[in-house]
Amino acid sequence: MAKAYWVATYRTISNPDALAAYAKLSGPAIAAAGGRILARGLPAHVYEAGLPQRTVLIEFDSVEQARAAHDSPAYQDALAVLAGGAERDIRIVESV
Template sequence: MNKGYWVIAWQSVSDPSAVDRYIAPATEAILAHGGRVVAGGEPARTYESGLPSRIVVVEFDSLQSAVSAYESPDYQASLSHLSGAAERDVRIIEGMG
């Protein structure tokens, strides 16, 4: 079974303190659902239409685990901190076997 990944590109942050409030409950929810943050930070380089903004990659044991974790009540509750405070592009993809 192929792994599942969240690829999160932060597009803008208007309230850094709200992001700080999001981090602990989001991390707790990710870990509770078997996720592992495998990369995160500012890009070393950007190409084509890439934005120089923070990227986070979270790995799960399967695509279904990745989807279930994102849709879980505990992760969804953590997103309330970002409402009106940050914009992100979140994609869930299946790893290649």
């Protein structure tokens, strides 16, 4: 089974306090679902049409595990805390 990567980019962060509260809940929720945060923060460098946006990269053992983590009650609680505090783009990509 191929690993999967959850890639989140933050287009805007309008409420840093909501983001901090989200981080306190989301990290444990993701870890409990089998996710491993590999990288987070601003890019060290961007190329081509890249944007200097906060990016988070999380590894899972499968696409199904990543989807289950996102849909879990614990992660949904974290999302409720973030509501309106940031505009994000989340993608789940299967490894090759």
